Amino acid sequence: xxxxxxxxxxxxxxxxxxxxxxxxxxxxxxxxxxxxxxxxxxxxxxxxxxxxxxxxxxxxxxxxxxxxxxxxxxxxxxxxxxxxxxxxxxxxxxxxxxxxxxxxxxxxxxxxxxxxxxxxxxxxxxxxxxxxxxxxxxxxxxxxxxxxxxxxxxxxxxxxxxxxxxxxxxxxxxxxxxxxxxxxxxxxxxxxxxxxxxxxxxxxxxxxxxxxxxxxxxxxxxxxxxxxxxxxxxxxxxxxxxxxxxxxxxxxxxxxxxxxxxxxxxxxxxxxxxxxxxxxxxxxxxxxxxxx
Numbered sequence: 001x002x003x004x005x006x007x008x009x010x011x012x013x014x015x016x017x018x019x020x021x022x023x024x025x026x027x028x029x030x031x032x033x034x035x036x037x038x039x040x041x042x043x044x045x046x047x048x049x050x051x052x053x054x055x056x057x058x059x060x061x062x063x064x065x066x067x068x069x070x071x072x073x074x075x076x077x078x079x080x081x082x083x084x085x086x087x088x089x090x091x092x093x094x095x096x097x098x099x100x101x102x103x104x105x106x107x108x109x110x111x112x113x114x115x116x117x118x119x120x121x122x123x124x125x126x127x128x129x130x131x132x133x134x135x136x137x138x139x140x141x142x143x144x145x146x147x148x149x150x151x152x153x154x155x156x157x158x159x160x161x162x163x164x165x166x167x168x169x170x171x172x173x174x175x176x177x178x179x180x181x182x183x184x185x186x187x188x189x190x191x192x193x194x195x196x197x198x199x200x201x202x203x204x205x206x207x208x209x210x211x212x213x214x215x216x217x218x219x220x221x222x223x224x225x226x227x228x229x230x231x232x233x234x235x236x237x238x239x240x241x242x243x244x245x246x247x248x249x250x251x252x253x254x255x256x257x258x259x260x261x262x263x264x265x266x267x268x269x270x271x272x273x274x275x276x277x278x279x280x281x282x283x284x285x286x287x288x289x290x291x292x
Contacts, residue, residue, distance in 0.1 A: 006034070006035070006100075006104050006105075007034070007035040007104060007105050007107060008032060008033070008034060008035075008040070008097070008100045008104040008105070008106050008107070009032070009033045009034070009035065009037070009106075009107050009108075009109040009137055010030060010031075010032055010093060010096070010097070010106060010107070010108055010109060010132075011030065011031040011032070011033060011109040011110050011169050011172060011173055011176075012028065012029070012030050012093075012108060012109070012110050012113065012117055012121070012169070013028070013029045013110055013111075013117065013165045013166075013168045013169045013172070014027070014028050014116075014117055014120055014165065015027040015028075015067070015070075015072055015163065015164065015165050016120075017053045017056045017057050017063065018056060018060075018063070019116065021119035021120050021122070021123040021124075022123045022124065023056075024047075024049070024050060024052075024053035024056070025047050025086055025120070025124065026046065026047050026049055026053070026067075026072060026076050027044065027045070027046055027047065027072060027075075027076075027164065027165045028044065028045050028047070028086075028089045028165055029042075029043075029044040029164075029165030029166035029167075029168065029169045030042065030043055030044070030089070030092070030093055030096070030169070031166075031169050031170070031173060032096045033109075033173070036180070037173060037176055037177045037180060039173075040096075041096050041099075042166075043092055044165055044166040045084040045088065045089050045092070046075055046076055046081055046082070046083050046084065047076070047083060047084060047085065047086060047089075048076075048083040048084075048085070049076040049077070054073075054077075057073065066163050067163070069163070070162060070163040070164050071164070072163070072164060086124050086125065089125070090124075090125040090127060090128050093125070093128050094127060094128060094131070097128075097131055105133050106131050106132055106133060107132065107133045107135065107136065107137050108121065108132050108133075108136045108137070109136065109137035109138075109139070109172075109176065110137075110138070110139065110140075110169060110172050111138065111139050111140035111143070111168075111172040111175070112138065112140045113136045113137075113138050113140075114136040114138040114141065118132075118136055137176070139172050139175045139176045139179065140172070142175070142176075142179050143175055146179075154175065154178050154179065154182070155174060155175055155178050158171055196241075196245075198245055198248040198249055198252070199245070200241055200242055200245040201242065201244075201245025201246040201247075201248055201249040201250075202245070202249055254268060254269070
């Protein structure tokens, strides 16, 4: 089996005069991370605008309003702010990559990078483009897929999109990290077996059964020690593994209860269902009271 090389991600965002791949760029933001999205390096650069580029922006009311509101138009016109060339930015990115030489695959990351930024890189940063993997880590695709499936945002959106390179990149990275947590929580290790799952389920039951729960301000509060035990389990174990483990344990308990009582498993489940319904109804009818 071929081992996968360690991965470095170059999160990138351009701001420019249009969506054409060869159009004038005014700003770039870049963050390098490892595959766990730990930040390794970052920079942002403003580019010198041309008179033609400014005319193109001024002729497009939408783009003009966007770059005016974000402050980018003022910044590129401000002679006191340092300006660079696209080649300067490419050189800086290649310096980042050089630190991973021979040890890493380099992937382009961000939001919309698969259909926009990658085309810009190919057209205007060919040396950088030559170093990239064929695939992109496009969090924008994941955001849209998640919202279609759940009708929810995975994270609270910003009040308004900054439309500045570095703030946009940091927001994209915030979402990428959130998706990573979701994937980790639902992953089942390939080498996990039924016994390991069942033991995990028992550990969760043990931690939960030792909780001292009381009501404070109409909210359930757990004692610190057992809550920490529970949180430690949830942080270090796949949520899906915990669910499977609890199902395995429940199936074993069901079989044992049926054997001890002499009832069929379906009868045990029916009685358990009735107990659960009665318990929930009783809890709903009663008002919260403090208890140790």
